[in-house]
Amino acid sequence: MTTTTLTRTAARVENAVKVYGSGDTAVRALDGVTVGFRAGRFTAIMGPSGSGKSTLMHCAAGLDTLTEGSAHIGDTELSALDDRRLTLLRRDRIGFVFQAFNLVPTLTVAENITLPADLAGRRPDAEWLDALIDVVGLRDRLHHRPAELSGGQQQRVAVARAFAGRPEVVFADEPTGNLDSRSGEEVLGLLGDTVRQTGRTVVMVTHDPVAAAHADEVVFLADGRLVDRMEHPTADKVLDRMKAFDTAASRPGGPS
Numbered sequence: 001m002t003t004t005t006l007t008r009t010a011a012r013v014e015n016a017v018k019v020y021g022s023g024d025t026a027v028r029a030l031d032g033v034t035v036g037f038r039a040g041r042f043t044a045i046m047g048p049s050g051s052g053k054s055t056l057m058h059c060a061a062g063l064d065t066l067t068e069g070s071a072h073i074g075d076t077e078l079s080a081l082d083d084r085r086l087t088l089l090r091r092d093r094i095g096f097v098f099q100a101f102n103l104v105p106t107l108t109v110a111e112n113i114t115l116p117a118d119l120a121g122r123r124p125d126a127e128w129l130d131a132l133i134d135v136v137g138l139r140d141r142l143h144h145r146p147a148e149l150s151g152g153q154q155q156r157v158a159v160a161r162a163f164a165g166r167p168e169v170v171f172a173d174e175p176t177g178n179l180d181s182r183s184g185e186e187v188l189g190l191l192g193d194t195v196r197q198t199g200r201t202v203v204m205v206t207h208d209p210v211a212a213a214h215a216d217e218v219v220f221l222a223d224g225r226l227v228d229r230m231e232h233p234t235a236d237k238v239l240d241r242m243k244a245f246d247t248a249a250s251r252p253g254g255p256s
């Protein structure tokens with residue numbers, strides 16, 4: 001039994017293979033990845049460009065399907081769900097933050113945050129929302145529209161929206177990609193604070209060692225394979241590990 005199966009995981013994939021295309025042009029974006037994302041923690045997925053980070057996130061979150069293997073949110077195996085139930089699972093149990101903030105420009109900050117719940121016909125938990133608004137520091141902006149906010153503030157709204165429904169896991173794909181470094185730091189600090197203050201789970205794809213250093217743990221992909229995990233990362237340690245991808249010793253199947 002591996003550590004992964006002994007620890008409670010909010011999301012996991014087992015023997016995940018993803019092949020895009022077919023024949024001569026087929027790309028094996030995931031090549032047998034088994035990884036669990038621990039509940040109540042902030043995990044970063046790192047790796048060189050094209051290593052399969054976004055593919056892993058999309059398949060783990062039910063935005064895309066695996067070619068082989070399985071993906072689970074909690075105890076639910078995603079391939080067992082039809083399209084309708086998968087849509088409901090994404091809506092009810094997962095939050096998303098993307099590089100583009102994806103806010104609705106005609107709605108206020110408050111309306112954007114509660115939009116998923118409103119669309120689902122659910123009343124958001126008022127106490128939870130109230131606490132969340134303080135964590136993201138948007139109380140004095142609730143009646144503004146996205147265009148009246150800075151990029152960093154808009155991404156804070158997207159973070160609040162992702163957590164508003166108390167999801168089991170929030171997936172973030174390069175959430176600071178459109179932000180200057182200071183705003184990026186704020187959003188990353190916010191993701192970490194939200195995890196630590198609320199016990200929620202975040203899985204973030206990034207190629208930036210400074211961003212990864214905000215996480216509790218980093219998992220490293222190379223050539224579609226999981227090659228390492230690192231607890232308590234620092235930017236320097238992550239950068240050093242990334243540099244090692246160029247050496248033969250770090251290649252899958254190579255000496256460790």
Ligand SMILES: Nc1ncnc2c1ncn2[C@@H]1O[C@H](COP(=O)(O)OP(=O)(O)OP(=O)(O)O)[C@@H](O)[C@H]1O
Binds near residue numbers: 054
């Ligand atoms: N829709 C697609 N069709 C064909 N190939 C794809 C598709 N999406 C990704 N790929 C390929 O799969 C591999 C993994 O891509 P992926 O986007 O998951 O990597 P990544 O680590 O997130 O890269 P980056 O850091 O550059 O965003 C790459 O070779 C990519 O070109």
